[in-house]
Amino acid sequence: MSEVIYKRVALIGLGLIASSMFWAMKRGGLVGEVTGFARSAETRETARRIGLCDRVCDSAVDAVQDADLVVLCVPVGAMGAVAAEIAPHLKPGATVSDVGSVKKHVIEAVAPHLPDGVHFVPAHPLAGTEHSGPEAGFAELYDNRWCILVPVEGTEPKATARLRSLWEGMGANVDEMDADHHDLVLAVTSHAPHLIAYTMVGVADDLRRVTDSEVIKYSAAGFRDFTRIAASDPTMWRDVFLTNKDATLEILGRFTEELFALQRAIRTGDGDHLHAYFTRTRAIRRGIIEAGQDTDAPNFGRES
Ligand SMILES: NC(=O)C1=CN([C@@H]2O[C@H](COP(=O)(O)OP(=O)(O)OC[C@H]3O[C@@H](n4cnc5c(N)ncnc54)[C@H](O)[C@@H]3O)[C@@H](O)[C@H]2O)C=CC1
Ligand SMILES: O=C(O)C(=O)Cc1ccc(O)cc1
Numbered sequence: 074m075s076e077v078i079y080k081r082v083a084l085i086g087l088g089l090i091a092s093s094m095f096w097a098m099k100r101g102g103l104v105g106e107v108t109g110f111a112r113s114a115e116t117r118e119t120a121r122r123i124g125l126c127d128r129v130c131d132s133a134v135d136a137v138q139d140a141d142l143v144v145l146c147v148p149v150g151a152m153g154a155v156a157a158e159i160a161p162h163l164k165p166g167a168t169v170s171d172v173g174s175v176k177k178h179v180i181e182a183v184a185p186h187l188p189d190g191v192h193f194v195p196a197h198p199l200a201g202t203e204h205s206g207p208e209a210g211f212a213e214l215y216d217n218r219w220c221i222l223v224p225v226e227g228t229e230p231k232a233t234a235r236l237r238s239l240w241e242g243m244g245a246n247v248d249e250m251d252a253d254h255h256d257l258v259l260a261v262t263s264h265a266p267h268l269i270a271y272t273m274v275g276v277a278d279d280l281r282r283v284t285d286s287e288v289i290k291y292s293a294a295g296f297r298d299f300t301r302i303a304a305s306d307p308t309m310w311r312d313v314f315l316t317n318k319d320a321t322l323e324i325l326g327r328f329t330e331e332l333f334a335l336q337r338a339i340r341t342g343d344g345d346h347l348h349a350y351f352t353r354t355r356a357i358r359r360g361i362i363e364a365g366q367d368t369d370a371p372n373f374g375r376e377s
Contacts, residue, residue, distance in 0.1 A: 078239050079168075080105040083140035085133050085155055086147035087111040087120050089201060090172045092210025094144065095125055097243035100212040104239075110136035111207070112147075120207045134162045142239070145171040145183070150312035153182030160186040168192040168232050174259065174309070176223045176252040178316035184225060192232035195223040197255065198245060199263075205306040216244035223252050260320035264313055265328060267302055268321070271310075274303035 082104045084091040091109065098104045109126030110133045111117050120129045130136040137143050137159045145152050152171055163169065169191060173179040176195055187193055200218035202209065220240040224233045237247045250258070273296070277288045292300070314321055338346035361367050 077105055078103050078235060078242065079142040081140045081142075082107045083136045083143045084109045084126065085111075085136060085143065085145050085159070086151075087116055087125060087129075087207045088146060089205050089209040089214075090198065091144070091146035092120075092125050092207050093200075093212070093214035094146070094172075094210075094243065096210055096212035097215055098239070101242040101244075103242040104142075108136040108140065116207055123208060125207050125210075133159050137162050137164075137167075139164055141167055142236070143167060143169045145169070145173070145179075148306075148309050148312045149173040149175050149179060149316050150308075152179045153186070156183040156186040160188060160191075163188065163191050165190040166192075168194055168236060170194050170196050170236055172196060172198055174263070174313050175317040176221075176255045180223070180225055180252055192228055193225050194228055194233050194236045195225065195252070196236065196240065197221045197223070197259075198240070200245075203301050203304040205309070213244070215240070218245055220245040220247050221255055222247060222249045223255055224249065256317050256320045257323070260317055260324045264317055264321050265324045267305065267310060268314065268325070269328075270299040270302040273299045 082098065084095060084107060087109050088111075095107055095109070098107065106127045108128045108130055109117075109120055110130050111120065117129050117131065120126055133155060141164070143159065143163065145155055147155055152173055156169070165188075169183070169187060170193075171179055171183065173195070174197060176197060180193075180195055183195075184193055198215055198218065198220040200214050200220075202214075220243075222233060222237060222240075224230075233249070240247050277296070281288065288296070289300075335347065335350065337343070338350075
């Protein structure tokens with residue numbers, strides 16, 4: 074068993090991400106006592122029933138008492154209010170972290186509330202599913218996935234290193250970057266693709282009267298993935314788009330320009346444009362496979 078990295082950990086918000094952290098931390102023997110708090114009494118009851126957290130508290134203030142690490146696992150739009158509530162009750166020398174999908178907004182919303190002597194190390198595990206809630210979590214969620222740490226100016230390197238070892242203990246590969254860069258990278262790789270999936274599923278639903286149930290019956294793998302992604306939690310994703318507005322709009326602007334160019338090529342019968350475009354994108358996919366960066370691909374190692 075590995076050594077204990079934090080003696081007391083508090084998880085605020087008990088959904089997919091927090092519950093997966095709990096099971097992964099316990100699997101690795103990485104922490105001592107874990108307390109938890111969720112806003113709804115029903116979620117707290119479920120957590121108690123399934124043994125999620127050593128102690129489920131009825132207030133965030135109780136949960137953070139004496140904690141060495143406090144992780145905010147609530148939707149991005151709720152981070153600031155939670156930080157304001159717990160700030161006066163944090164132990165001097167404690168570390169506050171979060172798991173939000175957007176980093177600049179979270180830093181701006183949380184950092185001003187934190188007292189001197191408390192470390193702030195924002196984080197974002199790049200792992201999730203379309204499921205949410207306390208029963209959705211599992212210990213393996215972070216295995217071999219990235220977790221990005223976004224230390225703020227003035228954060229002690231020791232506090233960052235300690236959180237890094239916790240995420241590594243939970244199975245993740247850890248990288249560091251600044252908040253602006255994180256938000257732009259995630260807008261390309263996660264936020265815009267989610268919006269595109271929502272749109273495709275919405276369009277298919279609008280067409281339902283024409284296509285009847287055929288959309289689902291004949292859906293190929295690509296559309297099935299869209300429907301899986303479009304089933305993600307609406308509150309979480311509303312907050313992502315409202316708080317990563319600039320980067321998402323920048324990427325969507327570029328996306329629509331390219332889409333219009335492809336639309337025009339189809340209308341004018343410009344096969345060369347289409348062929349050249351698809352050749353370029355295929356090379357990108359092959360590059361990812363050759364670099365061994367998509368171990369989840371069903372045909373990993375077999376694409377050529
Ligand atoms: N779901 C995913 O695939 C991923 C989510 N994230 C981020 O992790 C965070 C949590 O997401 P999930 O665990 O998926 O969400 P979830 O919906 O499963 O859980 C959220 C929890 O926060 C609680 N909550 C909501 N507002 C609250 C408030 N004001 N005070 C206290 N508790 C409150 C809810 O009751 C619930 O227990 C979000 O910030 C999200 O952006 C990060 C990586 C992946
Ligand atoms: O389920 C999927 O496809 C995901 O993309 C999971 C995910 C969702 C949100 C994040 O901030 C990080 C990962």
